[in-house]
Structures are given as structure tokens and as C-alpha cells.
Amino acid sequence: MDVIVTILMLILFIILLVFVFSVGLMTPVIGKRNIFFVIFIGFMVGVIGGTFFILPVYDNIPQIARGFYESLSSSPETVYVDLSHDINIAEFTRDVKNIEGVEDVKVEYGLLKTDNFTSERGELIEKGIPFIDSNVTYCSVDPRGTIIFKVKGGDPQATIDRISDWLIITSEIYTKYSIIRVSIHTHANKIENLREYLSSKGIAIASIEGPVEENIKGFRASMPPKSAVVVSCGFIGMLAGLAGIFIDSIMAFLSAIKRKLGR
Structure with a gap:
């Protein structure tokens, strides 16, 4: 996977998060009682985006790390x-x-x-x-x-x-x-x-053997499982939905902090 495809995958995932955020902004229309629906949508969209857009990038991380290690090492x-x-x-x-x-x-x-x-x-x-x-x-x-x-x-x-x-x-x-x-x-x-x-x-x-390859094996071993990555994307989607729901409160809170710091 080249750099352009990686960037495209990340952009598509961000677009999904923007969609979830937009759904959260609609709570004044659909009613606060549907907050759990927004959270559910955010989680599901995050999981789908993580599966189709983030996992391919995640699988390519060891290869990116290998290129980084190889460029810096003469071992x-x-x-x-x-x-x-x-x-x-x-x-x-x-x-x-x-x-x-x-x-x-x-x-x-x-x-x-x-x-x-x-x-x-x-x-x-x-x-x-x-x-x-x-x-x-x-x-x-x-x-x-x-x-x-x-x-x-x-x-x-x-x-x-x-x-x-x-x-x-x-x-x-x-x-x-x-x-x-x-x-x-x-x-x-x-x-x-x-x-x-x-x-x-x-x-x-x-196969390849050597110090760089050993570093890559250690790097792979330290990476979390794919299921954890997908679930984390789901929680990110939930946070995007919650941010849309409570954007007014968040902005008011940030404005209050800014006024206090400006004194």
C-alpha cells in the first residue's frame, strides 16, 4: 500500500466521522431521547470504517516501520x-x-x-x-x-x-x-x-534475518490485536456522535476557559 492510498483511507474514515458528527448535530430535530440511537450509529459506523479503512492501514504499519528501520541502520x-x-x-x-x-x-x-x-x-x-x-x-x-x-x-x-x-x-x-x-x-x-x-x-x-528483522518482529508483537483496533474505531465513532450532540455545551465550556485565561 503506497502513501497516497494510505492517506485516502484515512480521509474516508474521517468523512465517516464527520457523518456521525452531523447525525449528532441533528438531535435538536430528532430529540434528545434518541441520544442512544446516535451513540449506536456512531459505534457501528466507527466499526465499519475501522474494518474497511483503518485495518488495511494498520496491516501496512510493520512494512512502514521496516522501511524506517532499514533507512537508519547499516546492520x-x-x-x-x-x-x-x-x-x-x-x-x-x-x-x-x-x-x-x-x-x-x-x-x-x-x-x-x-x-x-x-x-x-x-x-x-x-x-x-x-x-x-x-x-x-x-x-x-x-x-x-x-x-x-x-x-x-x-x-x-x-x-x-x-x-x-x-x-x-x-x-x-x-x-x-x-x-x-x-x-x-x-x-x-x-x-x-x-x-x-x-x-x-x-x-x-x-525470508530475511538480522537485527532489523528482529526489531520488526518485536514491533509486531507489541501491536494490539485487530479486534481491539476495530473496537477502538467504534468508540471513536461514538465520541464523534457525542461531540455532535453536546457541541453547544462543549463550545460554551471552551469559551468559559478562554475568558478565564484572558483575565
């Missing part, structure tokens, strides 16, 4: 992305390293999602993969069709191809899809440069 952050098999890892690594603020790019692991297999077959696969590719330093196999491996040097895409071919030939196990998890070490105040590049390539950020 190291680690960005994780999942790359599909058809992305050239060497080219991706070279391009990302040339982005301002990026310190390093590392391949964390490769993941293959395959057909299911038995536990016995899984043990054979786990023992056999390091022999298929000597660059594999770690391998974990789940019979539900998940194979995770780490490589030291070499090309992880080539490793995926070798494992996939080997699984088909030896076990008739087919690979449904594969990803390569990459970590990118950068600075918080330069992370927007990385976001722009990834967005241009259609690559989504899987």
Missing part, C-alpha cells in the same frame, strides 16, 4: 531466496554481487520434491547421493518425497540433474520440481537495491 542482514532450476546460478550470483551493499552470495542447499518412496529406498538414496556427486557434503531424505542436499563447490543445478537422472534410472522416482536456496548478505540501508533487482527478475524473498 548486516541476510536475505534468503529460492531459485528455480532454470535460473543460471553463476549469472545470478555475479549480478547480485554487483548490487551496491551486497557483501556475499552463498548457496545454502538444494531441494528436490519427488514421488514418494519407501523408508528402505530412502536409506539407499541418502547413502548413494554422495557417490553420485562428490561435491555433496550433506544429504537428508524424507520418504514423503523430499531430498535436501548441500554442496561444496561445483554447480548445484548439475547436482540436481545427476540426482534426478539417477532416481529415474535406479528407482523410477520422478522429480516434480526443485529449488536452490541462496543466502545474500547485505546491509539494511541498501536492501532496497536488492529488492528492486529481485523484483525485476520475478524472484520473491523467502
Whole structure:
């Protein structure tokens, strides 16, 4: 949500409050006995406005806070992305390293999602993969069709191809899809440069770790629940209605204070 949309949402909520205030001004016409009706209308309009106009802004607050923290901090952050098999890892690594603020790019692991297999077959696969590719330093196999491996040097895409071919030939196990998890070490105040590049390539950020992200998690934890925000908007609507009902008394009270201060 951009700044213009946020401002528009707040303006629409204020317009609803003005409407409730106007209903309160009509009490001389509709009678003081309808004060509870005005309060009810104010609460309901406030709740509706809070749900449709304030909650979208409220949901965007952590993102605004993240931008604020990132602009002020040069702390190291680690960005994780999942790359599909058809992305050239060497080219991706070279391009990302040339982005301002990026310190390093590392391949964390490769993941293959395959057909299911038995536990016995899984043990054979786990023992056999390091022999298929000597660059594999770690391998974990789940019979539900998940194979995770780490490589030291070499090309992880080539490793995926070798494992996939080997699984088909030896076990008739087919690979449904594969990803390569990459970590990118950068600075918080330069992370927007990385976001722009990834967005241009259609690559989504899987997660971020670092001091700024920890601050955002703490900020999220301190935010009140959405239900409390909606109820608070309802009470604000009630106050707007009451302000319309008692505007004459309020103005007289303020005038009295002003006269006393002017003496």
C-alpha cells in the first residue's frame, strides 16, 4: 500500500466521522431521547470504517516501520531466496554481487520434491547421493518425497540433474520440481537495491534475518490485536456522535476557559 492510498483511507474514515458528527448535530430535530440511537450509529459506523479503512492501514504499519528501520541502520542482514532450476546460478550470483551493499552470495542447499518412496529406498538414496556427486557434503531424505542436499563447490543445478537422472534410472522416482536456496548478505540501508533487482527478475524473498528483522518482529508483537483496533474505531465513532450532540455545551465550556485565561 503506497502513501497516497494510505492517506485516502484515512480521509474516508474521517468523512465517516464527520457523518456521525452531523447525525449528532441533528438531535435538536430528532430529540434528545434518541441520544442512544446516535451513540449506536456512531459505534457501528466507527466499526465499519475501522474494518474497511483503518485495518488495511494498520496491516501496512510493520512494512512502514521496516522501511524506517532499514533507512537508519547499516546492520548486516541476510536475505534468503529460492531459485528455480532454470535460473543460471553463476549469472545470478555475479549480478547480485554487483548490487551496491551486497557483501556475499552463498548457496545454502538444494531441494528436490519427488514421488514418494519407501523408508528402505530412502536409506539407499541418502547413502548413494554422495557417490553420485562428490561435491555433496550433506544429504537428508524424507520418504514423503523430499531430498535436501548441500554442496561444496561445483554447480548445484548439475547436482540436481545427476540426482534426478539417477532416481529415474535406479528407482523410477520422478522429480516434480526443485529449488536452490541462496543466502545474500547485505546491509539494511541498501536492501532496497536488492529488492528492486529481485523484483525485476520475478524472484520473491523467502525470508530475511538480522537485527532489523528482529526489531520488526518485536514491533509486531507489541501491536494490539485487530479486534481491539476495530473496537477502538467504534468508540471513536461514538465520541464523534457525542461531540455532535453536546457541541453547544462543549463550545460554551471552551469559551468559559478562554475568558478565564484572558483575565
